[in-house]
Amino acid sequence: MSLQAFLFYLLAGLTGLCAISVVVTQNIVRAAAWLLFTLAGVAGLLFLLGANFVGATQLFVYVGGTLVLVVFGVMLTAQGPFITMKTGAAEWGISMIVGLLLYGVLSVALLTKPMKFTSEESTQGEELRRTTVLGEALMSVDGATQKAEVTGVPAEKRKELPNKGERSTVGYLLPFEIVSIHLLVVLIGAAYLARTKRRPAGRAGGVNPPVV
Amino acid sequence: MSKLFQSFGLSAPLAGFLAAFIASFVLITFMLISAIFAVWLERKVAARIQDRLGPTRVGGKFGWLQTLADGLKLLCKEDLVPKDADHVLFRIGPYIALAGSFLAFIVLPFGSGVVPVDLNIAVFFMLAVMSTEIFGIILGGYGSGSKWAVFGAMREAAQIVSYEVPMAICVLVPVIVAGTMSLSIFGRQQSGVFWNWYVFHDPFTFGAFWTYFACATASCKRAPFDLAEAESELVAGFHTEYSGFRWLIFFMAEYGSMVAVSGIAILLFLGGWHTGLMPKPWAMDLSETFLGGLFGNVINVVVFIMKCYLLVFVMMWVRWTLPRLRIDQVMMTCLKYFLPISCFLLLGVSLWQVGLEPWTPWFKYVMAVTCVGLFIAMVVKIVLTPSTLPVAGLSGMWNAPAPKYDMARKS
Numbered sequence: 001m002s003l004q005a006f007l008f009y010l011l012a013g014l015t016g017l018c019a020i021s022v023v024v025t026q027n028i029v030r031a032a033a034w035l036l037f038t039l040a041g042v043a044g045l046l047f048l049l050g051a052n053f054v055g056a057t058q059l060f061v062y063v064g065g066t067l068v069l070v071v072f073g074v075m076l077t078a079q080g081p082f083i084t085m086k087t088g089a090a091e092w093g094i095s096m097i098v099g100l101l102l103y104g105v106l107s108v109a110l111l112t113k114p115m116k117f118t119s120e121e122s123t124q125g126e127e128l129r130r131t132t133v134l135g136e137a138l139m140s141v142d143g144a145t146q147k148a149e150v151t152g153v154p155a156e157k158r159k160e161l162p163n164k165g166e167r168s169t170v171g172y173l174l175p176f177e178i179v180s181i182h183l184l185v186v187l188i189g190a191a192y193l194a195r196t197k198r199r200p201a202g203r204a205g206g207v208n209p210p211v212v
Numbered sequence: 213m214s215k216l217f218q219s220f221g222l223s224a225p226l227a228g229f230l231a232a233f234i235a236s237f238v239l240i241t242f243m244l245i246s247a248i249f250a251v252w253l254e255r256k257v258a259a260r261i262q263d264r265l266g267p268t269r270v271g272g273k274f275g276w277l278q279t280l281a282d283g284l285k286l287l288c289k290e291d292l293v294p295k296d297a298d299h300v301l302f303r304i305g306p307y308i309a310l311a312g313s314f315l316a317f318i319v320l321p322f323g324s325g326v327v328p329v330d331l332n333i334a335v336f337f338m339l340a341v342m343s344t345e346i347f348g349i350i351l352g353g354y355g356s357g358s359k360w361a362v363f364g365a366m367r368e369a370a371q372i373v374s375y376e377v378p379m380a381i382c383v384l385v386p387v388i389v390a391g392t393m394s395l396s397i398f399g400r401q402q403s404g405v406f407w408n409w410y411v412f413h414d415p416f417t418f419g420a421f422w423t424y425f426a427c428a429t430a431s432c433k434r435a436p437f438d439l440a441e442a443e444s445e446l447v448a449g450f451h452t453e454y455s456g457f458r459w460l461i462f463f464m465a466e467y468g469s470m471v472a473v474s475g476i477a478i479l480l481f482l483g484g485w486h487t488g489l490m491p492k493p494w495a496m497d498l499s500e501t502f503l504g505g506l507f508g509n510v511i512n513v514v515v516f517i518m519k520c521y522l523l524v525f526v527m528m529w530v531r532w533t534l535p536r537l538r539i540d541q542v543m544m545t546c547l548k549y550f551l552p553i554s555c556f557l558l559l560g561v562s563l564w565q566v567g568l569e570p571w572t573p574w575f576k577y578v579m580a581v582t583c584v585g586l587f588i589a590m591v592v593k594i595v596l597t598p599s600t601l602p603v604a605g606l607s608g609m610w611n612a613p614a615p616k617y618d619m620a621r622k623s
Contacts, residue, residue: 036351
């Protein structure tokens with residue numbers, strides 16, 4: 001076993017253990033800490049596999065940004081000093097079923113469409129080209145070909161994809177942007193919900209007290 | 213280095229492992245020695261600025277062993293965990309902070325090719341890794357089970373997360389100019405005389421350097437932005453409950469990230485490992501000179517480290533000169549000033565690259581010569597100004613002759 005394979009299995013195992021701990025632990029801030037290790041482990045796997053940019057983005061966005069906000073939310077909403085969650089048997093059952101179903105779907109999807117993962121193909125052309133096609137299909141730019149199987153383009157839509165050198169409006173950019181506007185709506189809604197509704201008596205301007 | 217070990221007859225995995233081990237060992241030693249030196253420097257600088265002497269006793273003339281003695285003391289202290297604390301979080305907090313700070317050094321080139329991992333997105337990697345440092349602080353502060361620590365951690369987190377945004381945007385400004393995110397290429401592009409440094413490239417990179425440095429100071433939680441650790445109201449912020457070794461680790465993380473952000477500033481703006489004194493024809497890559505490049509590499513590394521410490525010194529100078537900002541002022545400075553300024557700089561540098569690129573050659577000479585001229589004028593002014601010693605004693609009653617007591621009457 002090469003050093004890289006050994007490190008991969010080690011890191012993947014640790015990441016998996018941390019992910020299980022996120023679910024199992026009852027203290028909510030500790031769960032966030034385990035989530036930190038899980039996300040960092042995934043970033044480590046990406047670095048190990050040579051996807052440096054994705055790994056650094058994972059660290060930047062999830063660990064440095066999102067997870068900090070999650071912990072903030074937990075800390076600000078916690079009533080007691082260290083809150084613990086009690087999970088009922090029914091919740092365990094439902095979540096087990098959902099988790100197993102998701103696992104099944106993922107493994108079927110992975111196993112029925114076997115990935116060619118020999119070293120020559122993954123380092124040369126094939127994999128790279130596929131991701132390029134994915135990006136091109138997203139932006140609906142020139143060069144997106146009909147071979148874009150990985151993008152999950154439905155069969156009836158596939159012929160609408162532009163041929164090489166043509167430009168068409170079919171792409172995933174519009175849905176992508178709609179999703180991001182949805183995120184913006186969620187953010188505004190959250191900001192609205194988080195504001196204090198009660199205005200202090202005697203203060204017409206209703207200046208909120210500073211939060212921090 | 214891996215190839216060197218393989219030539220000794222070791223197998224490839226073992227050789228790679230050994231090379232990685234040695235590289236990380238050298239790096240962590242550098243980081244810790246930097247921390248030791250920086251703590252000593254900080255005390256000396258603080259003392260000089262406040263008209264004191266600072267450490268003088270331990271280790272001879274300048275008290276240069278003081279930090280080692282402090283470290284020894286901290287190692288011998290009992291490792292206390294408060295009763296109300298969340299033990300696991302309290303214990304792992306410092307390690308997460310140190311890991312975030314240390315990992316940044318992995319991609320920091322100290323010279324041409326003197327870098328453990330030469331990533332092509334090195335500067336992005338460094339920012340990403342240093343953004344995880346905040347987690348150790350939050351977890352440690354929250355896990356302490358003390359209200360001072362929680363308040364400190366929350367302020368700290370709000371501050372660092374906010375300041376990361378203008379800092380990252382300021383980093384983008386020289387990235388647009390250079391067209392790369394690889395710190396090694398940044399270093400190689402700025403060889404030659406100092407007007408080739410990106411800080412003088414155009415007005416926007418010049419502004420970006422100062423904005424970046426201010427934001428970096430804030431994200432290292434240094435004064436004047438250290439309200440999260442304000443002793444006068446929050447005891448010590450997130451590390452109120454820490455003592456001994458774990459407290460030491462928090463401090464090493466802080467000084468480590470000071471050196472790291474200074475390193476980024478130097479590579480992005482201030483010419484990396486080049487002295488900036490040799491004209492381009494002769495200033496070929498020093499690492500390709502005689503003695504198999506060893507001599508040139510040593511010079512590069514020394515120049516780079518000296519420049520790093522110079523910026524760290526400026527951070528200390530600022531810390532002991534400026535008063536603290538209030539916490540709402542800290543946030544306001546970031547969101548109302550640094551963020552719009554950095555966005556403006558980003559826009560400006562894009563326009564400059566598109567339209568005004570031909571102006572760059574003469575602009576950089578003018579800018580560099582003006583800056584150096586101003587600096588020399590300042591030094592001359594300081595030297596030529598007659599230094600007036602403070603008058604010994606206050607005027608008034610102290611200068612009056614001492615009153616004569618009538619000893620006989622007193623008894």
